[in-house]
Amino acid sequence: MADSNRAEPLPGLLDGLTADARGWLDRARADGDLPVLFPQLPRRLGRIAMGGGVQRHSGATLDLGAWRTCDGGALLLLETRTPSADELVDLYLRGDLEERTMVLRALACLPLGSATATLLGEVQRSNTVPHFAAAVCDSDLLIRARDAGVLDADDANRMLLKLAFVDLPLARVFDATRLANTELSRMLQDLASEREAAGRRVWRDTNLLIAHAPTAGTLARIAGGLEHGDDAHRIAAARGAAHIADPVLLRLARERLDREPSAAVRTELAAALRAAERTP
Amino acid sequence: MKIFEPHIHMFSRITDDYEKLALAGVRAVLEPAFWLGQNRTHVGTFIDYFDTILGWERFRAQQFGIHHYCTMGLNPREANDDRVNDAVMEILPRYLEKDSVVGVGEIGLDDQTEKEERYLIAQLELGLRHELPVLVHTPHRDKKRGFARCIAILQDMAYPMERVLLDHGNEETIQITREVGCYQGFSIYPFTKMDENRMVAIVQEFGVERMVINSAADWGVSDPLMVPKTIVKLRQAGVAEHAIQQLVWDNPVGFFAQTGRLDAAELSQPPGFDRRETFDGNSVLRGQDPTR
Numbered sequence: 391m392a393d394s395n396r397a398e399p400l401p402g403l404l405d406g407l408t409a410d411a412r413g414w415l416d417r418a419r420a421d422g423d424l425p426v427l428f429p430q431l432p433r434r435l436g437r438i439a440m441g442g443g444v445q446r447h448s449g450a451t452l453d454l455g456a457w458r459t460c461d462g463g464a465l466l467l468l469e470t471r472t473p474s475a476d477e478l479v480d481l482y483l484r485g486d487l488e489e490r491t492m493v494l495r496a497l498a499c500l501p502l503g504s505a506t507a508t509l510l511g512e513v514q515r516s517n518t519v520p521h522f523a524a525a526v527c528d529s530d531l532l533i534r535a536r537d538a539g540v541l542d543a544d545d546a547n548r549m550l551l552k553l554a555f556v557d558l559p560l561a562r563v564f565d566a567t568r569l570a571n572t573e574l575s576r577m578l579q580d581l582a583s584e585r586e587a588a589g590r591r592v593w594r595d596t597n598l599l600i601a602h603a604p605t606a607g608t609l610a611r612i613a614g615g616l617e618h619g620d621d622a623h624r625i626a627a628a629r630g631a632a633h634i635a636d637p638v639l640l641r642l643a644r645e646r647l648d649r650e651p652s653a654a655v656r657t658e659l660a661a662a663l664r665a666a667e668r669t670p
Numbered sequence: 671m672k673i674f675e676p677h678i679h680m681f682s683r684i685t686d687d688y689e690k691l692a693l694a695g696v697r698a699v700l701e702p703a704f705w706l707g708q709n710r711t712h713v714g715t716f717i718d719y720f721d722t723i724l725g726w727e728r729f730r731a732q733q734f735g736i737h738h739y740c741t742m743g744l745n746p747r748e749a750n751d752d753r754v755n756d757a758v759m760e761i762l763p764r765y766l767e768k769d770s771v772v773g774v775g776e777i778g779l780d781d782q783t784e785k786e787e788r789y790l791i792a793q794l795e796l797g798l799r800h801e802l803p804v805l806v807h808t809p810h811r812d813k814k815r816g817f818a819r820c821i822a823i824l825q826d827m828a829y830p831m832e833r834v835l836l837d838h839g840n841e842e843t844i845q846i847t848r849e850v851g852c853y854q855g856f857s858i859y860p861f862t863k864m865d866e867n868r869m870v871a872i873v874q875e876f877g878v879e880r881m882v883i884n885s886a887a888d889w890g891v892s893d894p895l896m897v898p899k900t901i902v903k904l905r906q907a908g909v910a911e912h913a914i915q916q917l918v919w920d921n922p923v924g925f926f927a928q929t930g931r932l933d934a935a936e937l938s939q940p941p942g943f944d945r946r947e948t949f950d951g952n953s954v955l956r957g958q959d960p961t962r
Contacts, residue, residue, distance in 0.1 A: 425764040432769065433931065484717070486724050486768050517951030 397469035400454065402442050403462035411435045415463050419470040427467065428481055432460040432488050448499040449534075451564055456528035457495065464492035465499055475505035482509055491524045498529035502538045506531075510541065514549055519556045526553060527562035536569060547574045554578055554593035561595075570602030579607050594622040601630030612639055616646050624655045632662030640666050671915060672938065675699045675897055676922035677805070677837060677855060677884035680738070681719075681727055685954060687887070687894045688734035694898035698737035698937050700926065701727065702776040702805050705747045707889050713757035720765050728770055729949035735940035739932060741775035741805050742766055749789035750781065759792060766800045772926040773797075775805025776837070779816045782809055787823065794827055803833040803928050805855075810838065810863075817843045821850055833928055835882065840864055844876055853925050857886035858896035866896070866903040873909055878917040882925065 397419075404412060414434045418427045440462055442454035448469065473481065478500070482493045497509055510532075513525045526532055526549060535541045541549070546569050553563060560566055578600055582592045597615040600608045612634065615627025624646075631639040640663065647659045673696045680687070680701055691699070701723050710716060723740045731738035742765045744758045765771060774797040779786050790806075797804045809816035817836065824834055836847055837855035840863070847854040856872070857863050869883060885896035893899070897918055904914050926932050945955055 423763065426767050429764070429767040429769060484721070484764065486770070488769060517948050 397466060398447075399466050400440065400442075400447055400457065400462045401445060402440055402454070403459065403466065406438055406440060406459050407435060407463075411459075411463075415466065418467055424467070424471055424473055424477065425481060425484065428464070428489050428492070429486060431463050431467070431492060432458075435459045435463040450498045450529055450531065452498050452529040453562075456524075460488070461492050461495045465496040468493075468496050468500060475503055475508070478505045479508050482512065487518075487520075490518075490521055494521055494524035497525055498531040502535055502540050506535055506540050507545075510535065510545070510549065514545075514552055517556065519558070522552065522556055523558055523562070527558060528564075530564040532563055533565040533568055543571065543573075547571070547577060550574060550599070551577050551581065554581060554596065557591070557593060559595060560599055567599065567602045570599055572603045572605040575600040575603045575605045575608055579605070579611060582611065592623070594620065595626050597623065597630040598626040598633075601633040604634060609634070609636060609639060613642050616642050621652045621655055624650070624652070625658045628655060628658035628662045632658075632665045635666045671695050671901065671911070671918065672697045673897055673901070673918045674922040674937070675884060675894075676835075676882045676926070677702060677857065677886050678894060679704060679886075679888040680731060681723055682889035683887060683894060685730070685734065688731060688736060691894055692735045692940070694895055696736060696897070697940060698739065698923075699731060700772070700805075700922070701738065701740040702773075702807075703740065703742050703745070704776050704807075704888070705745045709748060709751055709754075711753055713754055713761065716754065716758050717761060720761075724765075724768055724770060726949055726952070729947075730954055732941045733943050733945055733947070733954045735943060737937055737941055739770050739772045739926065741773035742768075742771050743775045743777045743793055743805075744789055745776050746778050746780040746786045746790070746807060749786050750783055755785070755789055759789070762793070762796060763800070766796060766802060769931060771802075772929045772932050773803040773805050773835075774800070775835075776807040777804060778807035778837075779809050779820060780807065782812065782816055782819065787819075790820075791823060791827070794824070794829055797833070798827075798829070801929070803835065803925060804829075806834060806836050808836055808838050808843070813838075813840070814842050814846075817846055821846065821852075824852070825850070835925060837884075838863060838886070841868065841872060844872060848876065851880075853880045853882060853921070856881065856883045858883055858900050859886065860891060860893050860896075866900045869900050870903050870907045870909070873904060873913070873917070874907065878913050878921065880921065881917055882922045883917060 411434055436459045438459045440454050440457040440459060444453050482490050497506060510525060513522045536546045550569060578596050582596050585592045597612045601612060612627050612630045615623050618624050631643050643659050643662050647656060650656045650659060675696050678699050680699060720742060728738040742762060744755060749755050774793050777790055777793040794804060806820055808820060820836060831851035834852035835855055836852055838857045839854045844854060856869055858866055858869055883897055883900055885894050887894040901914055923934050927934055
């Protein structure tokens with residue numbers, strides 16, 4: 391686990407705390423039973439948005455826009471007290487909704503290992519969207535866990551399929567397109583077809599992610615996406631078309647550009663066409 | 671009129687009860703951890719029960735516009751059971767720090783055994799350490815002696831009496847508790863313990879200072895609407911509205927707000943909810959249309 395002597399607070403954390411809160415955190419880092427301290431974090435440190443944008447911390451890249459003061463305090467406590475994998479999993483399993491959120495958000499900055507795999511497995515089984523988002527979104531945890539072999543390809547595919555199922559934006563999972571593969575594309579396309587048959591909404595980023603690993607049916611889906619009634623779907627399709635650079639898709643994108651009513655989508659289509667022209 | 675129901679076991683009740691409570695003006699409920707009708711045989715079942723009243727039950731209440739709080743404790747019946755008593759004491763400290771926990775309870779005496787006293791004292795010490803009020807169950811048999819014994823224990827420990835709620839009181843016990851400065855709870859039951867008319871007589875004689883009323887509804891023959899029904903009887907008897915409001919809102923809110931974990935301003939509005947929301951993947955809809 392982390393070297394507790396070198397545990398550093400996230401940028402801006404201490405500035406956002408009152409003197410009482412800082413004093414409590416100092417004492418908690420030094421002493422006390424972690425399962426008793428952990429539920430107190432939101433009460434003691436508050437749930438104030440930290441802000442600060444994308445940062446590097448403990449080998450991870452994370453967006454502090456998603457973090458609150460209690461999350462930052464939880465991470466500092468965990469990096470200082472260095473609980474074992476079993477203790478960390480116990481904090482999650484016996485935690486209330488807030489405690490679970492704090493453990494999962496901190497996970498990105500804690501050493502990759504068995505607790506990472508166990509806790510990602512737990513959120514995968516749960517449909518609690520805030521917990522899934524706290525674990526998988528706003529950091530590069532998923533790609534690092536896959537690169538380190540903590541997750542295998544099937545695990546990563548299931549997590550990205552769940553991301554689509556609970557309708558969270560692909561952009562919140564850093565470097566997620568590196569995890570694209572044809573099996574995942576098939577899974578996403580099947581989910582989209584099932585949703586369409588049921589008259590339900592399809593994940594807006596489907597056409598972007600499948601473009602990174604095309605399989606049977608991918609081109610037709612993206613072509614359809616260029617004419618979708620929802621702006622977000624057309625943007626994803628335009629980006630997908632730019633990535634694949636297939637001549638038919640580019641011709642359809644050019645046709646769409648002249649008729650496209652949304653300025654945001656026109657920008658994406660124009661960018662897709664410029665990128666294709668630069669491609670040898 | 672806003673109502674804080676300070677003792678109800680919603681774990682044992684159905685969603686119709688939540689609907690009726692919300693319609694009757696109940697804005698918040700307090701669920702004391704208690705006995706489940708038969709003894710548990712290992713600590714794991716306590717852990718799951720505690721997690722349920724912190725998690726799913728709180729979510730379920732919110733889906734009907736009701737704030738849900740709880741107290742945690744080893745009830746006196748199972749304090750007598752060596753299969754679980756020490757193990758439950760070990761896990762209590764972490765549960766006493768959870769956000770929706772606003773007291774230690776139900777603790778107290780039932781059969782009035784030496785073991786019950788030992789675990790009552792140990793849990794009162796936890797109450798002091800975690801700076802929490804205590805909800806004390808008093809015996810249904812030999813009640814007066816049980817009350818006196820609970821008070822003697824509290825006084826021996828110099829327990830701050832404003833943080834003590836002695837529950838399941840009646841006309842006899844009120845004489846004792848008025849003098850010691852603690853809160854007193856009256857459980858209004860359809861056929862036993864205390865009924866609405868007797869409660870009206872108590873209020874008319876003694877007022878409402880440091881008093882709360884509750885239904886103590888659980889898995890037995892009990893009525894979750896006993897607090898609203900008693901309000902009707904109090905009004906019919908001419909008790910002033912402000913006194914009724916003090917009895918069913920100001921007193922219970924003030925008692926549990928001593929934790930600092932209960933925000934009276936937040937409580938004054940019902941929680942927002944969306945029945946499509948899930949807790950651990952489950953909603954209260956069971957597949958029904960949320961718009962119906």
